[in-house]
Amino acid sequence: MTLTDSPLDFFLETREHTENICRPLEIEDYVVQPIVDVSPPKWHLGHTTWFFEEFILKPHASGYKVFDEDFSFVFNSYYETVGKRVIRSDRGNLSRPSVDSVYTYRAYVTGAMKSLFTTTQNQELYNLLEIGIHHEKQHQELLLTDIKFILGNNPLLPSYSDNFKEHPPENTAQEWISMEEGIYEIGHNTDAFCYDNELGRHKVYLHPFKISSNLITNLEYIEFIEAGGYQKFDLWHAQGWDWVNQNQISAPLYWHLIDGVWYNYTLNGLKKITPNTPVTHISYFEAFAFAQWKGCRLPTEFEWEASQSFFPWGKRWEWTESAYLPYPNYTKADGALGEYNGKFMVNQKVLRGGSVATPIRHTRPTYRNFFQTDLRWQYTGFRIVK
Amino acid sequence: MTLTDSPLDFFLETREHTENICRPLEIEDYVVQPIVDVSPPKWHLGHTTWFFEEFILKPHASGYKVFDEDFSFVFNSYYETVGKRVIRSDRGNLSRPSVDSVYTYRAYVTGAMKSLFTTTQNQELYNLLEIGIHHEKQHQELLLTDIKFILGNNPLLPSYSDNFKEHPPENTAQEWISMEEGIYEIGHNTDAFCYDNELGRHKVYLHPFKISSNLITNLEYIEFIEAGGYQKFDLWHAQGWDWVNQNQISAPLYWHLIDGVWYNYTLNGLKKITPNTPVTHISYFEAFAFAQWKGCRLPTEFEWEASQSFFPWGKRWEWTESAYLPYPNYTKADGALGEYNGKFMVNQKVLRGGSVATPIRHTRPTYRNFFQTDLRWQYTGFRIVK
Amino acid sequence: MTLTDSPLDFFLETREHTENICRPLEIEDYVVQPIVDVSPPKWHLGHTTWFFEEFILKPHASGYKVFDEDFSFVFNSYYETVGKRVIRSDRGNLSRPSVDSVYTYRAYVTGAMKSLFTTTQNQELYNLLEIGIHHEKQHQELLLTDIKFILGNNPLLPSYSDNFKEHPPENTAQEWISMEEGIYEIGHNTDAFCYDNELGRHKVYLHPFKISSNLITNLEYIEFIEAGGYQKFDLWHAQGWDWVNQNQISAPLYWHLIDGVWYNYTLNGLKKITPNTPVTHISYFEAFAFAQWKGCRLPTEFEWEASQSFFPWGKRWEWTESAYLPYPNYTKADGALGEYNGKFMVNQKVLRGGSVATPIRHTRPTYRNFFQTDLRWQYTGFRIVK
C-alpha cells in the first residue's frame, strides 16, 4: 500500500463491509459451528479485530489499553507465537463474549486504529495495515461461506438475503484455448500487495496444452452424475473413493433431489438448479473424477496463471492439480506473520481465481488459495485441460 | 393429579417458572451445546412445548393447528414412535428457529392448552397434563445444570445470577443411623403422581446397615484428594481408573486450583470452596472410590429408601450402588410414553433424593433418577454406609 | 481345597488339559487377536503359567529362578499391583515369545510347582494353588471361545476338531416352573472352593415367578428373527438399539444365511442350524429383546439361584437381568488377588450356569460369571421368566 492511497479510508471501508455482511443475521446465527472448518460469524468479527489489536495497536500505539485481556485467548486462530488459544473445534461452544460486546470491541479497535493512523504515518505501519486489511477481506469471504453452511445445514433452510447473487451464468460457448510450449514467468511482480506465497517470481517450462474457456456447468455435472460417475471407482483416487463411500457422497454439497428434480440451497434459499451456472461446492476429488471421465485433466496452477488472461474468471475458486508448495526461494517472515502461509504448505491443493464471495480488490492473477482435497464449503469450481 | 387441584394453574405456573429460569440469559447462551449431554436452553424451551403439542393438543384438541410442521423434527428428543429427529449431538448446530420464535411457539401452545383445559375436563387429559408438567419440571432441572455447564466452560466464567443458591451447608455433625435387618416395602404407594419406574411396590430383604446422616462435604473430599485418592488404582473400578487416566481427572467438575487454593465455578461465578458444603459434580466412580478409601460403601437404593426418613435430603442427587433396573412386575406403557423410562434400564446407576436445582413438588422418597457412571454435570453428591 | 484331595494331581491334570485344548491348532492359530476381547491362545498358555510363577513360585519357592524376566511384562493381564504390562489390544501384535518357548516356559513352571508341592505342604500354599487351578480353568473356557472366534472369522472357516460337541439338544418340552414368594438364601455356603464374589451368604426376598424349564432354542429364536425382532425398536433398550444399528446386527454371532437357509459356524466347521439346540452367541441386548417380544423377562440372578435345582443347566451361560454388584458384606482381598473380581463390578451383567466349554469341576449353583451387555463370543444363552 503506497502512501498515495488513502489507507485509512480503505481500512474503514473494509471494517464496514464486514459488518454489512453480517447485517441480515439473527443473533443466534453468529454463534454456531456445525463443522470444525466453519467458524461462528461472531468469531470472525472478533478475530479480525484481534489481529489489528495484536499486531498493530499493542506494539505500535503508545498508551493503548487492551479491550479485554481474555479476548486474546478467545480470538487467536492459530498463531503459536502469540500464545494459548481456544481449540478450533470449541469455537461454537462459546456463548460469550456476546455479539453485542464483540461489536463494541470492533468499534473500540477501529477507533483506536483511526487515532493511530491519523497521528502516525510510516511505511512499516502501512505495511502492517495492508496485511490486516487483506486478512479481514479473506475473512469476509469465509464469513459468507460459513454463513451459508450454518443456514444451509439447518432443517428450516432459511434464506440469508435476496440481494446476494451467487449464480452467474456461463453465457458463452465452451472453447479450447491453445497454449504454446515454452518458458513462462510465474509469481507476483508488481508493487501492489500480495502474500508471501506469491513471491519468488520464477520460470517454469510448460508443455503445450488446451484449456477450457468456461467453467464446468451444472448441466455438464449432472451428465456426470447420470453417467454413474459417483459409482465408478476407476475415475477416482483411492483416497477419493474412500471419501465418497464413507460419506455417501452422490452430488455436490447443498444439492437435494426432490421428486426427481435437482435443487440446491443458495444464500437466497432453496432453488432449482440452473443449468448454465458453473457448478460449485465440489471437492478436488470430484473435480478430478469429472476430468478423468471426460478424458481430460485439471490444469496445474502454472498453466492456469499462464493462460488466465485469455478467459474470464472470478466466479468460482478453481481447483488445480498443483499441490500447495513453496515457490523457489520462498522464505517465511519472522515472528507471528511467518505463520500466515508457510506452515500450511503440505497436503493441500492450490485453487486459483476468486469467487462470487471474494471481496473486490482482493484477488489477482497470482493469488494462491489452498484447501484440503475433501472440502466443499467454499464456492469451488473448475475448468479442464487436454 | 386429582380434579380437586387446579391443574391448569399448576401448568401455567410451571410454564412461567421455566421462562424465569432463562431470564438471566443472553440470547447467545440459548444456542450452544458444549458436550452431547448438555442441550441448548432454546432446545429445552422448545422440546417441553412440543411435548404438550404432540401428546395432548394434536390428538385431543379438535381443530388445533400445528405451529410449525418442522418443529417436530427439531424438538423431538428420543421418541422413535413419533418419527425422525435431529440427532442429539447436532442440537448445538441449529441457530434457527430463533429464540424469539421459540418463545412465540411457547406462548402459542400455552394458549392452546389454556383453551383446551378451560373447555374440556376429563381424567385422561389430566393424566397426560400431569406427565407433561412433570416432564417440564425435569427439564427445569436440566436447564439449570446445562446453563451451568455452558457458562462454567466458557473462558470468561460469567455468572448466571446472584440469586441462585447452590451451596447449602451441612450444619449438623455427621452421625451413623443404624437400620435393622428385615423386610422393607419399596416403591410408590399413594395416589399422587409418580413415574412408571417407581411402581410395583414390592418387598426387599435388607441386612443390618449404618448410613451416614450427612452428605460428604467438600472438606472431607479435599482430604481424599490430598491423600492421593486419584492416584491409587486399588480404590477404583477398572473402568473408573481408565476414565480417570484418559480424562486426567483430579478433582470434581468445575474445581480450579489457583495458587494452591481450591475454587469452584458456581452459578454465582467463581468462588472459593466452602468446606461444609456437600461436595457436588462428582461421578459415580469418584463417589465409589471415596467410599472405598473410607472403608465404607455406597448405599443401595433400597437402603436409601428404607432409611430416608431419618435424615435430611434434597440438596444433592445421591449416587447409590444400585444399577437402574425394573422393579418386579414393571410394565412399559404402550406407545410413545412407554419410551419414557424403560428403554434406559441398562448400564446406568440410580440416584435418589433431589438437588438444589430440583423444582419444588417434583421429587419424593420413591423418585428414581439415573445417569451413566461417568457423568458429573448434575448436582450429584453421596452419603456412605458401613 | 482340602488336604485329603490330591491337589498336585488336580494341578497336573489341569495343566495337561489346557495343552490338550490347543493340540488341534496350527502354530499360526496361537498368535492372532481379531478383536480386543479375544486373546491369542499363546497368551493364555503363558498367562496361566505366569500366574503360578508370580503368585506362588516367586514368593514361596526358595531359590526359584524366574524363567525370563521379560515374560512378566508380556503375560500380566490386568494386575496393576504387579507392574507394567503389554496393553490388551497389542497382544496379537507379538510374534515372540514363540509358541515353542511358551511351551518350554509351561514345562519349566509346571516342574518347579511339582518340586515345590512335593517338598512343601501347607494350607496357605494349597489355597493359592486352588485359586491358580481355577484361574487356569477359566482360561480353558476362554481358550475354546477365543479359538472359535479366530477360526470362525477366518474366510476359510476351518474346523477346529470333530470331537468337540457344542450342540446339545433340548430333548424335553418347555414347561413353566412356579416358585413361591418368600425369603431365599443366596451365596456360597460350603467348604468347597468358590470365588470371593460368591461369598456373603445373604437373604433376598423374591416375589412369585415362573421360570422356563428349558433354554430358548434356535427354532424359537428364528421365529423372533422372522417376526422382525431386529427391526422393532420398542423391544430394545435405547443402547441396544444403537448397537443393533451401528453394527448391523440381524442374527446371532456366527450365523450365515445362505440361499435362504441358516447355517452357523461351530468348532466342527460350518453346519446347518439345528432347531432344538439352545441358541447361543447372543448378547444380553438380544436376550432382553426376545423376552420383551414374548411378553416375558429375564430372571434375576437370585431367581435363577433359587430355582436352579428344578431344571437342568450347564449347556450355555445364561444371561440374567441382574447387574454385576457386590453382595452385602463383600470385601476385596488385599494385594493383587483383590483385583480378581471386585474392580469389574460395574456396568456388566451376571450370567449363571456354565456352558459346553466350561471344564468339569469348575462351575456350581452359586458361580457368578459376568460380561458387558454387547458381548457374544461366549457360549451364551438364556431362559425366561413370567
Next chain:
Amino acid sequence: MTLTDSPLDFFLETREHTENICRPLEIEDYVVQPIVDVSPPKWHLGHTTWFFEEFILKPHASGYKVFDEDFSFVFNSYYETVGKRVIRSDRGNLSRPSVDSVYTYRAYVTGAMKSLFTTTQNQELYNLLEIGIHHEKQHQELLLTDIKFILGNNPLLPSYSDNFKEHPPENTAQEWISMEEGIYEIGHNTDAFCYDNELGRHKVYLHPFKISSNLITNLEYIEFIEAGGYQKFDLWHAQGWDWVNQNQISAPLYWHLIDGVWYNYTLNGLKKITPNTPVTHISYFEAFAFAQWKGCRLPTEFEWEASQSFFPWGKRWEWTESAYLPYPNYTKADGALGEYNGKFMVNQKVLRGGSVATPIRHTRPTYRNFFQTDLRWQYTGFRIVK
C-alpha cells in the same frame, strides 16, 4: 524385458530371493500386523504369488487350475477391478492359510509359470512377467521393513539376522554441489523397464541450487534433537506439529534413549547409534523441520533427478519436497494394472533413490517412490538444498 535376457531365470531368482528373505523367521513372525501399514510376511508371500496367478496364469495359461478359489479374497491388495478382498487392517487377524500352505501355493504357481514360459514366448507375456517380477521386488523391500517393524516393536527386541547390513557409513565430507539454471529433461527414456509414473519424459526449468553431496547423518540429527528441534513449533508444518504432539515424537522410529545414550533397533538387534551413518526412519515432517532448522530446504524431485549423477545414492530413500503428481501426458493403463500407481497420486510425497532394503536391479535415477508424510517404517533419509 527383451528376449535376449533370460526372463525365466530372472523370475526364478526373484522368487527364490523372496523366500530367502523369510528364511530367518519363526512361523509366528509370518502372521502379525502391528500397524495397518505393515503386512504379515505370509501375506506378502501369498500376494506376490496371487499377482502372477491372477494376471498371467488365469488369463494366459490354458487349462490352468486355480490353487484355491478363496485365496483371491485373501491375497488381493487393492485391485477393485478384481473383486472383493480382506480389508487391509484385517490381514493380521488371519491365522489361515497356514505358512506351510502359502509356501505350497508359491511352489504351485512358480511351477505353473515355469511350464508356461517354457512352452510360450511372446512379448505380451514377457511384459506382464516383467511387471510381476518388479512387483515382487517391491514387496521384497516391504518384507524387510515390515519384518523390522514386527520385531522392533516386540518387547523382546529379537534380532532378525546378523548378515543384513543396514548401517552404511558416510565416509566422505559433506560438500555442496552447484547446479546451473536452465531446462532439464525429466523422466524415463530408455528401453529398460520402468513404471508408468516415470513416463512422459518432459522438460522442467530449474533455478540455480546447491545440493548436499551426503545424506544427513545420525550425528547431525542428534544435534537437531539436542537443539530442541522437536520443541520448536516454527520449524514444523502445522500438520507436522500436530503429529509430533499427538504421537509424542521426540526421535526417529526405533531410537531408544537408555541412561543418556542413544540406541536404535536394527535388523541385527539393539545397537548403539553410529554417528556417521545416514539417519533413517524419519518422516517427511522431520526431514522438513531439520532442513528449516539448517536454513535450507529439501530438494524437489526434479532437482534430485537433475543432479543425482554427481553424488552417491541408494542407502536411503530420500524425501523430496515434491508432491506425488502425474507427469505431463501421464495416462493410466486400462484394467487392473491401471490401479498400480495413478490412484495414489494425491496427498503423498515423492521419495527418490533407493535403500539398503532395495533389491538389486530394482531402482534407477527416474524411479519415483511415494509415501504419506507421517510414515517412518521405510529406510527413509534425506539430503538438503540451499
